[in-house]
Amino acid sequence: MLHLMLLYRAKIAAFQLQRRMAKPPSERKIRADGRIATLTKEHVGECRTRTLSFHDTVRARQSCRSFSPTPVDPAQIREVLDDARWTPSNCNTQPWQVHIVSGAKRDEMAQALLGAASTGKLSLDFSFDDKLFDGRYGERRREHGALYYSSLGVARDDTEGRRIASGRNFTFFGAPHVAFLLMPSFGDNVRVAGDIVMFGQTFLLALAARGLGGVPQTVLGYFADTVRECLGVPDTMKLLFGISFGHPAEDTHLTQVRTGRDEVDSFTKFHQ
Numbered sequence: 001m002l003h004l005m006l007l008y009r010a011k012i013a014a015f016q017l018q019r020r021m022a023k024p025p026s027e028r029k030i031r032a033d034g035r036i037a038t039l040t041k042e043h044v045g046e047c048r049t050r051t052l053s054f055h056d057t058v059r060a061r062q063s064c065r066s067f068s069p070t071p072v073d074p075a076q077i078r079e080v081l082d083d084a085r086w087t088p089s090n091c092n093t094q095p096w097q098v099h100i101v102s103g104a105k106r107d108e109m110a111q112a113l114l115g116a117a118s119t120g121k122l123s124l125d126f127s128f129d130d131k132l133f134d135g136r137y138g139e140r141r142r143e144h145g146a147l148y149y150s151s152l153g154v155a156r157d158d159t160e161g162r163r164i165a166s167g168r169n170f171t172f173f174g175a176p177h178v179a180f181l182l183m184p185s186f187g188d189n190v191r192v193a194g195d196i197v198m199f200g201q202t203f204l205l206a207l208a209a210r211g212l213g214g215v216p217q218t219v220l221g222y223f224a225d226t227v228r229e230c231l232g233v234p235d236t237m238k239l240l241f242g243i244s245f246g247h248p249a250e251d252t253h254l255t256q257v258r259t260g261r262d263e264v265d266s267f268t269k270f271h272q
């Protein structure tokens with residue numbers, strides 16, 4: 001058995017070396033540790049847009065809830081997707097199916113979602129009950145709600161104001177585009193969903209790196225049947241969330257909630 005494993009590993013190593021050496025020298029880079037790293041044109045892409053550094057990108061990304069109606073250049077949307085496709089996934093299964101909705105279709109979907117919301121009949125593929133968060137998690141949820149609604153000038157006991165504010169999810173907060181992230185269903189789906197979330201984060205960072213805004217929205221998944229019907233996809237494809245995106249509006253700072261984060265040592269234990 002050990003003999004077979006060693007043979008298999010040697011075969012893989014030989015195959016990798018063969019592939020590396022097959023690349024023209026211009027595409028090979030010697031890393032600091034002396035090993036050869038291969039960057040193909042496919043990895044690098046044709047970088048038409050200047051992007052922020054990684055450090056700045058992760059800090060620039062915030063949920064944007066106020067957008068300019070000006071559409072994003074379709075070539076730039078492709079660049080964002082081209083970055084997002086390098087997301088890791090369990091066994092490289094790449095389970096994401098992305099639907100980018102813009103223009104008249106976007107307006108049609110907003111109307112359909114508002115209609116579905118008015119019936120109050122939810123069709124969630126994945127349950128979500130924010131009241132289940134307890135302890136510090138519940139506190140953070142309440143802190144976020146208070147910050148969010150106060151930034152909109154909506155009082156704590158203003159139920160109608162909250163309903164209207166929440167309804168902006170269905171008109172994509174005025175964004176000209178929305179990406180629906182759909183996935184096939186396997187087992188309890190937790191790991192597939194994990195892959196989709198990773199894709200979502202790469203997508204959001206790719207937007208932020210280009211100065212674009214986006215907001216992930218679980219609320220769009222409350223009416224998964226409506227979304228599927230509009231997109232013409234079968235109910236075997238599940239909807240985790242959507243991401244509204246576009247150019248941030250000039251007055252974004254008025255509605256932007258700058259959320260905080262706990263310090264590294266509060267959630268990390270270092271073991272040696």
Ligand SMILES: Cc1cc2nc3c(=O)[nH]c(=O)nc-3n(C[C@H](O)[C@H](O)[C@H](O)COP(=O)(O)O)c2cc1C
Binds near residue numbers: 144217
């Ligand atoms: C998976 C996911 C789903 C979310 N769903 C919604 C949503 O339905 N509506 C909304 O306004 N914000 C939604 N958010 C945004 C969060 O409220 C936001 O990420 C959080 O408050 C942290 O703020 P930040 O993104 O500005 O850093 C969602 C975020 C994630 C990661």
